[in-house]
Amino acid sequence: MSPEAGAGATASEPWGEVVADALRRIGSAADLDELQVLEVDLLGRHSAVVAARSGLGAVPAEQRREAGRALNQARAAIEEAMAARRRALEETARAARLDAERMDLTEVRPSRRRGHLHLVTQARDRLEDVFVGMGYRVADGPEAETDWYNFEALNFPAGHPARNMYDTLYLELGPPESVLLRTHTSPVQIRVMEATTPPIYAVMPGRCYRQDTPDASHLPNFHQIEGLVVDRGISFADLAGTLDAFTEAYFGAGFHSRLRPSYFPFTEPSAEFDITCVFCRGEGCRSCGRTGWLELGGCGMVHPNVFRAVGYDPEEWTGFAFGFGIDRMTAQRHGIDDLRELVTNDVRFLQQF
Ligand code: DAH
Secondary structure (H helix, E strand, C coil): CCCCCCCCCCCCCCCHHHHHHHHHHHHCCCCHHHHHHHHHHHHCCCCHHHHHHHHHHHCCHHHHHHHHHHHHHHHHHHHHHHHHHHHHHHHHHHHHHHHHHCCCCHHHCCCCCCCCCCHHHHHHHHHHHHHHHCCCEECCCCCEEEHHHHCHHHCCCCCCHHHHHCCCEECCCCCCCCEEECCCCCHHHHHHHHHCCCCEEEEEEEEEECCCCCECCECCEEEEEEEEEEECCCCHHHHHHHHHHHHHHHHCCCCCEEEEEEEECCEEEEEEEEEECCCCCCCCCCCCCCCCEEEEEEEEEECHHHHHHCCCCCCCCEEEEEEEEHHHHHHHHHCCCCHHHHCCCCHHHHCCC
């Protein structure tokens, strides 16, 4: 394998076999590492071509030129094959790497599925539309609230037992337990009253927080919509009629509401309101505990202390308020039996709505 120039080969093809053998080995190098080793072998310091070059001096002068030319050709052929194989192997390695690093985006192929608003956002928008259609305006307030807005002004003085109904998350801001994540949208009632003079017809949707472990019927972060009416001569009948009109406008013909006595510090009298069960349409089924009704939220006549807190004269103004959970209502409307589906962001679930 180490032909002295011309030895053991024809004069025209002294390197024929060496080159052919080299090209065969280059062609079968499986990857860049193998090619690297081969390059040292075929073109490195101890290779046949380098050895032959140092041996040229021993070649008789009249043959030296020809021998040198043949050697250069042989080396060029090997180098060229080496470079070509390197390019091919690099391309293969690049393709393999791209393939391995590729992200599978097929589940959200934009040509097939367009994005849309989240189910709860759609519900909030529809609720707003229904109330705007009834002459209400939409207002909002901050999610981080002070104790005063979330409790105090709503007639929950410090230490009031009804505060225990709310598993409040406090923020480390100001004096201890003075700033919190609002546990309901009712504080926005206070903000709206402070900023306006009656009459008020407003709804206030938004996010609320409670220290709750998520399960099929609870989320620590959920949505409510609050309603507030303040005007002269507003009665409990107005409240009942409004909720019934809303129920039919939102859920459809054949859906009704009913009120049951309850307690909230900021309303007097207070009630819980139920709607015709969406599953059995009032017949009575497992979902409604055979009553034909599903609980939707709370309501009542605005307590005089709440009016006093915002500087309204309770002798002059009357009003009602209501509040209910959007997530739970949405789940009921679509027959979703686990609220956690609303927040796990599974495209297969979300795209159904
Ligand atoms: N804020 C109450 C809650 O989250 C719900 C509620 C009850 C709102 C009665 C009201 C109301 O406006 O009048 O439990």
